[in-house]
Amino acid sequence: MKAPRSVSLTVNGDALSGDASPRMLFSDFLRDVLGKTGTHVGCEHGVCGACTVIVDGVAVRSCLMFAVQAEGADVKTVEGLADGDELHPLQKLFSEHRALQCGYCTPGMLMIAIDLVNSSDSLSEQDIKVGMSAALCRCTGYEGIIKAVAAYAEQVHGKPIKRENDNG
Amino acid sequence: MGVIAVAGLTRITGWVFDVVSELQKRANPVKPPLLDILAPSSLAEALSLLSEHGDAAMPLAGGQSLVPLLNFRLSRPDILVDLNRIANLAYIKDVGDQIAIGAMTRERAIEESDLVRQVSPLLQEATTQIAHLPIRSRGTIGGSLANADPAAEYPAVVLALECEIVVQSVRGERRIKAADFFEDILTTALAPDELLTEITVPKAPVGSGSAFVEIARRHGDYALAGVAAQITFANGAPTDVRLAVCGAGTTASRLTVAEEIIQRYGVGAEAIKAASDAAAASVDPMSDLHASADYRRRLAGVMTSQAVEKAAQRAGVRS
Numbered sequence: 001m002k003a004p005r006s007v008s009l010t011v012n013g014d015a016l017s018g019d020a021s022p023r024m025l026f027s028d029f030l031r032d033v034l035g036k037t038g039t040h041v042g043c044e045h046g047v048c049g050a051c052t053v054i055v056d057g058v059a060v061r062s063c064l065m066f067a068v069q070a071e072g073a074d075v076k077t078v079e080g081l082a083d084g085d086e087l088h089p090l091q092k093l094f095s096e097h098r099a100l101q102c103g104y105c106t107p108g109m110l111m112i113a114i115d116l117v118n119s120s121d122s123l124s125e126q127d128i129k130v131g132m133s134a135a136l137c138r139c140t141g142y143e144g145i146i147k148a149v150a151a152y153a154e155q156v157h158g159k160p161i162k163r164e165n166d167n168g
Numbered sequence: 169m170g171v172i173a174v175a176g177l178t179r180i181t182g183w184v185f186d187v188v189s190e191l192q193k194r195a196n197p198v199k200p201p202l203l204d205i206l207a208p209s210s211l212a213e214a215l216s217l218l219s220e221h222g223d224a225a226m227p228l229a230g231g232q233s234l235v236p237l238l239n240f241r242l243s244r245p246d247i248l249v250d251l252n253r254i255a256n257l258a259y260i261k262d263v264g265d266q267i268a269i270g271a272m273t274r275e276r277a278i279e280e281s282d283l284v285r286q287v288s289p290l291l292q293e294a295t296t297q298i299a300h301l302p303i304r305s306r307g308t309i310g311g312s313l314a315n316a317d318p319a320a321e322y323p324a325v326v327l328a329l330e331c332e333i334v335v336q337s338v339r340g341e342r343r344i345k346a347a348d349f350f351e352d353i354l355t356t357a358l359a360p361d362e363l364l365t366e367i368t369v370p371k372a373p374v375g376s377g378s379a380f381v382e383i384a385r386r387h388g389d390y391a392l393a394g395v396a397a398q399i400t401f402a403n404g405a406p407t408d409v410r411l412a413v414c415g416a417g418t419t420a421s422r423l424t425v426a427e428e429i430i431q432r433y434g435v436g437a438e439a440i441k442a443a444s445d446a447a448a449a450s451v452d453p454m455s456d457l458h459a460s461a462d463y464r465r466r467l468a469g470v471m472t473s474q475a476v477e478k479a480a481q482r483a484g485v486r487s
């Protein structure tokens with residue numbers, strides 16, 4: 001019963017399937033079985049956020065899920081963001097605001113930011129700082145990341161975000 | 169010559185070792201122990217699997233604590249009974265003077281629930297402080313309670329609010345008072361064949377104010393100490409004081425002496441100071457990598473005064 005079983009799911013709109021033993025983590029399945037190596041694996045126990053992907057509309061840690069649990073799931077990974085050579089608006093903003101240096105945390109940062117911004121209709125700078133604390137970056141000092149996500153929130157919500165020095 | 173041969177042999181042995189371990193990693197790129205996952209689609213099926221497999225099986229809720237515990241080999245079940253395919257275990261229902269929350273309700277659903285915000289602001293505020301958004305996307309209230317991490321938020325909340333925890337097994341249903349549920353670190357009153365299925369949360373009384381405050385080294389980490397407070401006032405005087413602490417002992421616990429002080433002497437600065445000191449004196453925290461026992465004890469006191477002040481302000485009693 002611990003033998004591998006087939007897992008079928010949708011990744012970035014494509015119907016895919018592969019074999020996974022029950023104990024295989026979803027992060028390893030994405031990378032090693034499906035070849036979707038854009039999703040990075042850092043701490044492998046839910047702390048660093050590098051492996052964050054969107055499953056059925058919400059950002060989750062792919063290292064805290066088993067591959068077999070993704071049966072039938074609709075998954076979005078960093079590979080699904082750009083449209084051909086045209087980067088996703090958030091990817092462009094990460095570039096403009098120098099929101100990455102080594103880039104290891106970036107796939108997770110992007111997926112978290114997309115869920116954070118799209119699941120809300122209004123965010124303050126503090127909300128963005130708290131929300132983006134879901135992933136660790138060891139290069140940038142976070143300033144660029146916060147700026148890029150704030151600019152993305154302004155694009156998506158169509159209004160300026162509330163800054164910390166604003167009243168109220 | 170001999171030295172060179174030994175060095176060469178060491179290098180070759182090292183190289184062989186590297187290749188073998190790399191191949192093993194590729195063949196088996198996983199951290200959790202060997203286990204099987206069964207995913208029943210009904211509660212009845214889940215209960216019969218837990219009954220059949222006893223100690224060898226463990227329920228898998230959101231997995232946000234269990235998967236790391238498996239990785240670290242702190243938990244080694246042969247079988248995980250995955251509850252995620254059981255549709256009717258996730259709900260938030262209004263049932264008179266209480267709300268009933270299904271065990272598989274995601275923390276994120278609780279955080280975003282208008283009903284919870286209206287009738288149990290303490291539960292709502294505590295939920296926003298659990299880890300991070302992607303963790304709350306999958307983490308569940310039932311999983312957090314059954315895991316009984318002493319630093320987790322929900323055990324303190326259900327103790328403070330005197331919630332009831334509904335558990336089921338093939339032997340039937342029992343309702344366990346929160347006060348009787350947490351036994352020790354990561355240990356609850358649940359028998360191996362029992363499944364936590366629902367939590368009932370009494371609605372906050374009229375005239376009450378609440379606050380959940382915690383402190384952690386980094387936002388989203390487990391709290392070094394946290395306090396849940398819900399205080400009901402009549403004509404400016406406390407009539408019902410609920411205080412519970414997390415992160416400062418083997419389980420979350422009520423701060424009964426601090427409660428009595430606030431109940432008797434109100435929410436003036438002196439009473440809050442006395443309650444804070446009493447809270448610090450009553451906890452028995454452990455030292456660990458993150459903080460010494462003394463520091464946690466101090467924090468339990470500070471969190472108590474902050475929680476009481478905030479709860480009183482929100483009830484309109486303190487400015």
